[in-house]
Amino acid sequence: xxxxxxxxxxxxxxxxxxxxxxxxxxxxxxxxxxxxxxxxxxxxxxxxxxxxxxxxxxxxxxxxxxxxx
Numbered sequence: 001x002x003x004x005x006x007x008x009x010x011x012x013x014x015x016x017x018x019x020x021x022x023x024x025x026x027x028x029x030x031x032x033x034x035x036x037x038x039x040x041x042x043x044x045x046x047x048x049x050x051x052x053x054x055x056x057x058x059x060x061x062x063x064x065x066x067x068x069x
Contacts, residue, residue: 023065024058031057 035053040046 023061023068025061027061027064028054028058031055031060 031053032050033053036046036050039049
């Protein structure tokens with residue numbers, strides 16, 4: 001019984017974290033795609049561009065989530 005209660009609690013905690021971090025995750029995905037495209041186009045490298053874009057996009061998504069209604 002205790003194991004089931006703990007598992008349920010952890011599951012609900014993870015679900016709420018995923019829902020509240022939706023803008024962060026979306027920003028990271030969009031940033032990774034844009035960074036890869038810019039990096040490949042400029043010769044900097046798609047991998048490095050995607051890493052930078054992921055960080056910037058995640059930060060922008062987190063700020064958006066924090067400031068929206």
